[in-house]
Amino acid sequence: MSRSLIQASGLSVHFPIGSGLFVKQLLKAVDNVSIEIEKGSFFGLVGESGSGKTTLGRALLKAVPISEGTAHYDDGEVAYDLEGLDGAELKDYRTRAQLIFQDPYAALSPRMTVRDIIAEPLEVMGLTKGRAETDERVREIAARCRLNLEHLRRFPHAFSGGQRQRISIARALVSGPKFVVADESVAALDVSIQADVLNLLKQLQDELGLTFMFISHDLSVVAHTCDHVAVMYLGRLIETAPTRKLFEAPRHPYTKALFSAIPSLDPDDDKTAQKLAGEIPSPTDQPPGCKFQTRCPHAIDICKSQEPALETEGGHDVACHRWKELMSLVAA
Amino acid sequence: MTPLIEVENLTLQFRTDEGLITAVEDVSFTLMKGEVMGLVGESGSGKSVTAKSLMHLNARNAIYSSESRITLHTDTGPVDVLSLRTPRELNVVRGGAISMIFQEPMASFAPAITIGKQMVEQLLLHSDMSKSTAKSVSIEMLDRVGISDAARRFDQYAFELSGGMRQRAMIAMALSTNPSLLIADEPTTALDVTIQAQVIDLMKDLVSEFGMGIIFITHDLGVVAQTADRVNVMYLGRLVEEGPVREVIRNPRHPYTQGLIAALPKLEDLDAPLTPVPGDIPSPLERPAGCVFNTRCSQVVGEECMALVPMNCRLDETHSVACHIYREAAE
DSSP: OOSEEEEEEEEEEEEEESOSSSOOEEEEEEEEEEEEEETTOEEEEEOOTTSSHHHHHHHHTTSSOOOEEEEEEEOSSOEEEGGGOOHHHHHHHHHHEEEEOSOTTTSSOTTSOHHHHHHHHHHHHTOSSHHHHHHHHHHHHHHHTTOOHHHHTSOGGGSOHHHHHHHHHHHHHTTOOSEEEEESTTTTSOHHHHHHHHHHHHHHHHHHTOEEEEEESOHHHHHHHOSEEEEEETTEEEEEEEHHHHHHSOOSHHHHHHHHHSOOSOTTOOOOTTOOOSOOOOTTSOOSSSTTTTTOTTOOHHHHHSOOOOEEETTEEEOOTTHHHHHHHHHO | OOEEEEEEEEEEEEEETTEEEEEEEEEEEEEETTOEEEEEOOTTSSHHHHHHHTTTOSOTTEEEOTTOEEEEEETTEEEEGGGOOSHHHHTTTBTTTEEEEOSOHHHHSOTTSOHHHHHHHHHHHHSOOOHHHHHHHHHHHHHHTTOTTHHHHHTSOGGGSOHHHHHHHHHHHHHHTOOSEEEEESTTTTSOHHHHHHHHHHHHHHHHHHOOEEEEEESOHHHHHHHOSEEEEEETTEEEEEEEHHHHHHSOOSHHHHHHHHHSOOSSOTTSOOOOOSSOOOOGGGOOSSSTTTTTOSOOOSHHHHHSOOOEEESSSSOEEEOGGGHHHHO
16 A cells, blocks of 8 residues: 555646637647655645645646646555546545635535535435435544534534635545645635634544645645645645645745745734745746746756756755755855 | 824724624724734634724624724824724825725735736825826835835736736835735735745835834734834733733733643644634634623633623733733732
8 A cells, every 4th residue: 555645747737828829839838747645644735826736736636637647546445546547536536635715705506505505515426325324424523523413504604714624624534535735725714713714624634534735825734734745836836745845944035035024913024034025926827947046046957948947855856946045045 | 202193992893684793892002103913813713803903994883882983093193993984084094194005916916907006096095196106106116015026916817927026016006105004914924934935024124214103913923023112912802911022922811821822833832732722713702691701611710701701901011911821910
């Protein structure tokens, strides 16, 4: 049995843009990404808007087609090659891989009761025999997500943001998935509620043996929940490491800049040293060489012509021509 | 320091199909000239409604209580904001002495009118500039907020600008009328962190350059720590704590403020468990009696929390808190 649940290699998702007979351009939303997600881990995927983190998550769920590369899924019971998956196998994969959405206000139908919302995946996938079994599964997962029986009869409008997110989580987990992609699942929640939902996700991961891919733009949330983090920029994976290593000694200049951009709670902490100028380039108009060179304060000639490959050292991968040199500068 | 705007006993209800909803209750504060005040709270805390009241900008179903008073001090004397009625009178506060920046810059610009035209329009409305002066002032302002190639951007539409650029253009537009008060409602929430850092730096520079008062509405305590001089914390329509930013963040006194800070994931200590504030924010239709925070408070002292609305207790000259725990200290 392999240790990894998901193993992607050279994965790309390209969207054709332009209409008519001749497709003029490809939008490379995810480009040549290789990642490995260990069973039972909480894998964080970080990046700004336009970095391709959501698209990568969806590609692994087979919600968008994989253009190039391979992605292998192995949960110990079944193993699938995601790039060519279809038919009955794809249907089975849908029960094993699920998504929790960002906005609990938009994700729940206002015309369905909470019970019907949570039961829908079971009915659509035909996973239960009859209403009694469905009800039992719904009640069980609802209890795990701290919703009570009284809640099941009501409609979503009666619930607060935190409760709605717990309903979304229950719906995602009712089919008994092994792999769950949580896409910005706490971003729409208030701070006082956010911690509660994060704790619940961790607890469910423990109890149900789930593997999470946690997509977020919020580094402090990722730092507290994930055991492994990958940073994306303009469709590329630029750095990946166990959380502690990444947060204690980030190697990529972009990761460092992301950290220093988080507004500190200390009013006297004036972190101006690492502020980034400019914005993320358009994915249809990507710069040559390293994708970060247009904003990187350390870019030199080689960065402008040659794209850095992912280098591994001590279980910590980084794609930067100058990371070693820059790390030694900091140490000196 | 002289006061810029004074809010006294502001109580605001909305008439809805489900009954009267209290959005803001008995809120009083004063903003001095050149001061940056953070207005912090979660969704439903009434922070945006409070800010909109300053421009008399709430929807038609809003009812202000008779004790509510908002006084804006202008060069030509004090203005009683809530007594303004006609559009002409309201012009003084809307875009004249007070400008507002909204959260979603895409939704704040008209999509089919160029950025430039929108900037010129408000300058013509609020000043006696000629069209060509207004244009050059606008381009100058765009340049000032860090938009490169400002003359070209002037003729573009909002959709042609990136999120960060749009928010910069929004700031340029808000500042071009030279307001004495700027209200910024979650101006960086829709932006990526690296862009947020740029916009925060820009706003700090502009404060020192233009010297206007700012009310910065946000749910992000980190953003407040980096921008504000003073903080007002709101919960369910009430002001629960008020004080200098350092005091409130380092030494929070209200159980809600304490909970809010404890719930923040901190990068300095990855091992610290995340401690949520228990429970959910009650619906505004079911406001608790007594202290509004009593349904989630872990430090309830007794019956008075359930029955009596806590008075505002002054802890020292600048720091005050509305909580029964501190009642004795105040007496």
